[in-house]
Amino acid sequence: MDVIATVAASIRRERERAGISQTELARRAGLAKSTLSQLESGAGNPSVETLWALATALEVPFSRLVDPPRPAVRVVRAGEGPAAHSDRADYTATLLASSPPHARRDLYRVTAEPGEARVSDPHPPGTAEHVVLGAGRALAGPASEPVELGPGDYLSYPGDAPHVFEALVPGTAAVFLMEHL
Structure with missing residues (x-):
């Protein structure tokens, strides 16, 4: 599909x-x-x-x-997977894994390029986001207090408040884990 x-x-x-x-x-x-x-x-x-x-x-x-229906064993190669692109920034979020029933987390690979920041509206109450930057440099986290991240850096912040992800150099990539209450 x-x-x-x-x-x-x-x-x-x-x-x-x-x-x-x-x-x-x-x-x-x-x-x-x-x-x-x-x-x-x-x-x-x-x-x-x-x-x-x-x-x-x-x-x-x-x-x-x-997220499409999935088999028991699933491989998502780089450049594959259901991707959603931003209208406001050079930002693409690719779903890697969603929560099975009764679990509350989703995993995404994000690629972004310098330019306009991707500003996100608050998600449902209790949502938390975790970011591990894989390549490049980025500003991420609460819109009022973003943190600069480099490769390998980890950040956790409330996803139920306005937040931002902005690539500072070309080829910026990260993995996001979203937790939902």
């Missing part, structure tokens, strides 16, 4: 599971109903910001909207 088809089916499944109409979900996510309708039909190509808004409105982890 391709990423767009996975996202379309996931949005519809989670909206129906929540028992809300397209109109209500669009309102909660700050989207036009026509945009949501296109996404659910597989005709749209949502940005990472749109997917985060929908996940927040549905009160589900981002990964529930982009």
Whole structure:
């Protein structure tokens, strides 16, 4: 299943599971109903910001909207996996592993280039983010107090407050672990 088809089916499944109409979900996510309708039909190509808004409105982890069904053994090669691109920054988040039922974590590989920072709105209450920088240099963490990271550095911060990731040099890459309560 391709990423767009996975996202379309996931949005519809989670909206129906929540028992809300397209109109209500669009309102909660700050989207036009026509945009949501296109996404659910597989005709749209949502940005990472749109997917985060929908996940927040549905009160589900981002990964529930982009993760395809998976086999027992799974290898995700560099450059593969369901990727979401930012409209605001040269930033791509690729889901590597999502939480199995009853677990509360998702794992992402992020690549970013210098330019505009990726500023994230707060995720659901209790969300924490962990970052290990693999290459390059970046500013990351709370939007009010980002921390400069180098290769191998680890950072943990509340994901339920505005936060930022900004590549400072070309070829910046990191692994993010998101914990959800």
